[in-house]
Amino acid sequence: MSENRKSLIKLNSGLTRRSALKGLGAAAGLVAAPGFVRYGQAQSSEPIKIGFQCHRTGIGAAYGRWYERVTTAAAKRINDAGGINGRPLEIVIEDDGTDPKRGAEVVEKFANQHKVNLVYGTLFSHVVVGSAPAAGELKIPYYVVSEGYHVASGKMNRYCVQPGITDVKAQARSMAPWIAGNLGKKVTLVYPDYAFGHDHRDFFTPAIEEQGGQVVAKVPIPPTETSFTRYFPQIPRDTDVIYHVMVGPAVLTFVKEMGEFFGSGGPQLFGFIDSLEAVDMGSPGLEFLEGSHFWEGMPRYAQPDQPDYVTAYREAAGIDDNGASVNDAKDVSTAAHMFGCWETLNIVKASMEACDYKGPDDRAAMIEATEAMTEMEAGPDHPQGKKLFNGKIHQVFGEQSISQVKDGKLEVVHRTSIEDGAYEPEADYTAMSF
Amino acid sequence: MAFGPYFLLATLEGLVTAAVLSLIALGLSLVFGVMRVVNVAHGEFYMLGAVLAWWVASMFGGHPAIGFMVALVLSPLVVAAIAFVAERLVLSRLKYEPEATIVATIGLLYIIQQLALSFYGPEARPVEAPFHYRMQLPWFGYSAYKLAVIGFSIIMMLATWFVLTRTKIGLVMRATQFDRETAQAFGIPVGRVYAGVFALGAGLAAVAAVLIVPIQQAHYLMGHDPLLLSFIVVIIGGLGSLRGTVLAAVLIGLSDGIISMFFSPTLAKMLATLAVAMILVFRPQGLFGAAAR
Numbered sequence: 133m134s135e136n137r138k139s140l141i142k143l144n145s146g147l148t149r150r151s152a153l154k155g156l157g158a159a160a161g162l163v164a165a166p167g168f169v170r171y172g173q174a175q176s177s178e179p180i181k182i183g184f185q186c187h188r189t190g191i192g193a194a195y196g197r198w199y200e201r202v203t204t205a206a207a208k209r210i211n212d213a214g215g216i217n218g219r220p221l222e223i224v225i226e227d228d229g230t231d232p233k234r235g236a237e238v239v240e241k242f243a244n245q246h247k248v249n250l251v252y253g254t255l256f257s258h259v260v261v262g263s264a265p266a267a268g269e270l271k272i273p274y275y276v277v278s279e280g281y282h283v284a285s286g287k288m289n290r291y292c293v294q295p296g297i298t299d300v301k302a303q304a305r306s307m308a309p310w311i312a313g314n315l316g317k318k319v320t321l322v323y324p325d326y327a328f329g330h331d332h333r334d335f336f337t338p339a340i341e342e343q344g345g346q347v348v349a350k351v352p353i354p355p356t357e358t359s360f361t362r363y364f365p366q367i368p369r370d371t372d373v374i375y376h377v378m379v380g381p382a383v384l385t386f387v388k389e390m391g392e393f394f395g396s397g398g399p400q401l402f403g404f405i406d407s408l409e410a411v412d413m414g415s416p417g418l419e420f421l422e423g424s425h426f427w428e429g430m431p432r433y434a435q436p437d438q439p440d441y442v443t444a445y446r447e448a449a450g451i452d453d454n455g456a457s458v459n460d461a462k463d464v465s466t467a468a469h470m471f472g473c474w475e476t477l478n479i480v481k482a483s484m485e486a487c488d489y490k491g492p493d494d495r496a497a498m499i500e501a502t503e504a505m506t507e508m509e510a511g512p513d514h515p516q517g518k519k520l521f522n523g524k525i526h527q528v529f530g531e532q533s534i535s536q537v538k539d540g541k542l543e544v545v546h547r548t549s550i551e552d553g554a555y556e557p558e559a560d561y562t563a564m565s566f
Numbered sequence: 567m568a569f570g571p572y573f574l575l576a577t578l579e580g581l582v583t584a585a586v587l588s589l590i591a592l593g594l595s596l597v598f599g600v601m602r603v604v605n606v607a608h609g610e611f612y613m614l615g616a617v618l619a620w621w622v623a624s625m626f627g628g629h630p631a632i633g634f635m636v637a638l639v640l641s642p643l644v645v646a647a648i649a650f651v652a653e654r655l656v657l658s659r660l661k662y663e664p665e666a667t668i669v670a671t672i673g674l675l676y677i678i679q680q681l682a683l684s685f686y687g688p689e690a691r692p693v694e695a696p697f698h699y700r701m702q703l704p705w706f707g708y709s710a711y712k713l714a715v716i717g718f719s720i721i722m723m724l725a726t727w728f729v730l731t732r733t734k735i736g737l738v739m740r741a742t743q744f745d746r747e748t749a750q751a752f753g754i755p756v757g758r759v760y761a762g763v764f765a766l767g768a769g770l771a772a773v774a775a776v777l778i779v780p781i782q783q784a785h786y787l788m789g790h791d792p793l794l795l796s797f798i799v800v801i802i803g804g805l806g807s808l809r810g811t812v813l814a815a816v817l818i819g820l821s822d823g824i825i826s827m828f829f830s831p832t833l834a835k836m837l838a839t840l841a842v843a844m845i846l847v848f849r850p851q852g853l854f855g856a857a858a859r
Contacts, residue, residue, distance in 0.1 A: 394707065
C-alpha cells in the first residue's frame with residue numbers, strides 16, 4: 133500500500149527527493165559562486181544598513197516623527213559626502229509603538245530578518261531597557277538616543293551605547309546650581325512615576341542639596357494620567373520653585389492646568405522642555421509660562437548668535453526659526469532631543485571608519501572604536517555643542533541650555549559647561565566581554 | 567492648603583469626571599438596556615468624537631467658540647451616523663446574539679482605532695475652549711470652562727430623560743426594551759429602533775468627548791479609560807437605568823476625585839473595582855436595575 137503511494141507521488145509530481153536536493157544544491161552553489169552574489173565583485177559598494185527603532189505610534193509618536201526626519205536628513209548628508217567607507221547608508225525603519233515588548237521584537241527583526249549592521253535611535257527609557265537585552269543576546273550594536281541614566285548606570289550591556297545625547301543625571305546636576313542661584317532653594321519636584329522621572333528625582337535631590345537647597349515635596353504622577361489638577365494641592369505653600377518634567381500626549385494638559393491652578397501668583401517655574409516638546413508655545417493656556425525657565429538640550433528657537441553649522445543643521449532638519457516644520461507652522465519639533473539622532477549617526481560613521489568596518493564580523497571592533505572616543509568638537513557633526521565621551525560608561529557629556537519664555541518664545545539665558553554635569557562613573561562596560 | 571479648600575478642589579474635579587462619565591455611561595447603558603448588546607467599541611466612539619471635534623474645530627478660524635460649537639453639533643451627528651451604519655452592517659446581521667456581538671464590537675474597536683491612527687495620526691491635539699475664564703478662588707484658580715462642562719452635561723442628561731419618558735420615541739424604545747416580540751407584533755420597527763438606539767448611545771459618548779477635548783486632548787488611544795470606568799458605572803447603577811447611571815457616575819466621579827487627591831489615584835481605581843465586585847455579589851442587577859425576568 134505504501135509502495136503504491138510512493139510511486140503515485142513520483143508519477144504525479146515528477147520530482148523525487150534526490151532530484152530536489154540536487155536542484156537545491158546547484159542553486160546554492162550558484163549563489164555562493166564568485167560573481168553571482170550582489171556586489172560580490174566589489175563588496176565596498178553594498179549599502180550599510182542601519183535599523184532605526186522608531187516611535188512612530190504610541191505615546192512617543194511626536195518624538196518619533198522628528199527623530200525620523202532628522203535621521204533621514206543626517207543619512208542624506210552622510211551619503212552626499214560619500215557615505216561610510218565609501219558605502220552608502222541605508223536606514224531601515226520599524227515602528228516599536230513606544231512599547232518595550234515590541235521594542236525587543238523590533239531588535240530581533242532587524243538582526244534576523246533585515247540583517248542590519250546595527251540598531252539605532254530609540255528614545256523612551258522603558259523601550260531602551262526592554263530592548264537592550266535582546267541587542268546583547270544577538271550581539272548587535274545598539275546606539276540609543278535616549279536620556280535616562282540606564283546606559284550610564286552600567287546596567288545595560290556592552291552593545292548598548294549612548295554617544296549622542298546627555299543623560300538625566302548630568303542634565304539635572306548641571307541645572308541645580310543655576311536654579312539655586314537664580315530662582316530659589318526650596319524646590320518641589322513634579323515628575324512621571326517611572327524610570328525617567330525617578331532619574332530626575334534621584335539625581336536632582338542630591339544636586340540641589342549640594343547647593344544648599346532642599347526638595348520640599350515630591351509629586352510623582354502615574355504615566356497614564358490625563359488630568360493633573362488633583363495633584364497640585366500636594367505642592368507646599370512655601371515652595372520657591374516647581375521643577376516639572378512630564379512626557380507624552382498629556383504634557384499640554386499638564387501645563388495648562390498648572391496655569392489655571394496658580395495663575396500668575398504661583399512659585400517660580402523651572403521645566404524640563406519635555407513638558408513642552410512638540411507643543412506650540414501659542415497654544416491656549418500657555419500664556420502663564422511667560423517669564424518661566426526651561427532646560428533645552430538644543431534651543432528650539434533660532435538664537436541670534438548661533439554658528440553657521442547650527443543654521444545648516446536646522447535647514448537640513450527642516451525646522452524654521454520658531455522650531456516648527458518649514459511646511460507646517462503648527463507641527464512643532466522636538467528640537468531639544470532630536471539633534472541626538474544627527475550626532476549619533478555621525479559617531480556611527482566615525483566609529484565604522486576608525487575600525488575599517490566591513491560587516492557584522494566587525495561589530496565588536498566598532499563598539500571598541502566608539503569606546504575609544506573622547507572629545508567631540510562642536511561643528512557640523514556635533515551642532516549641539518562640544519562633548520566628552522566616557523567609554524567606560526558608554527555615555528556622552530555635553531553643554532546644556534537654560535531658556536526663558538519671553539514674548540511667547542524661548543530665549544537662551546544661560547549655557548552650562550560640560551564640567552557642570554560631569555560625574556564619577558559607576559561602571560565599566562569595557563571590562564565586560566562581548 | 568487646609569482641608570476645606572482641598573476638599574472643594576477634589577469635589578470640583580470629581581464632579582467634572584462625573585459629568586463626562588455619566589454621559590458616556592448613559593450611552594452604554596441605553597444600548598445594553600434596549601438591545602442587550604455589550605458595546606465594547608463604546609470607548610472608540612468617544613475617541614472618534616474627540617478626533618472629529620479637533621478636525622471640525624481646526625477648520626474654523628476666528629473666535630474659538632465658533633469652531634467648538636460647530637464641533638459640538640457636527641461631531642456627535644457624524645459619530646451617530648457611523649454607529650448607525652455599523653449597527654445595520656454588523657450587529658443586525660448577527661441577530662444581536664450576545665457572544666457574537668461582543669466579538670463583533672471588539673473587532674469594531676480595533677477597526678475604528680486603526681482608522682483613526684491612519685487618518686488622524688498618533689499625535690495628541692488640543693481643541694481651544696469656547697471661552698477662557700479663570701476663576702480665582704482664595705486658595706487656587708479654577709477653569710470656568712470645567713464648570714460649564716458640568717452644566718452642559720446636566721442639560722444633556724435632562725434632555726435624554728425627557729426623550730425617554732415624555733416622548734413617543736422614548737415610549738417606542740421602552741416598549742422594545744420591555745418585550746421585543748410583542749413590540750414587533752404591535753408594528754414597531756424593532757430593527758430601526760435598535761439602530762437608532764445604537765446611534766444615540768454613540769452620539770452621547772461623542773458629546774462627552776467634545777466637552778472633554780478642550781480640557782484634555784484628542785488622541786487615538788483615549789478610548790480605553792472611559793470604557794472601563796463606564797462599565798463600572800453601568801454595573802453599579804444597574805443596566806438600562808438612567809437614574810442608576812447618573813447616581814453611580816456621581817459616586818464614582820466624586821470618589822475618584824476625592825480619594826485620588828487625599829490618597830492615591832490607584833487606590834481610587836481599586837475601590838471602584840471593589841465596589842463592582844460587591845455589587846455583583848450582593849445586588850447583581852445593580853442599585854436601580856430591575857431583576858432579570
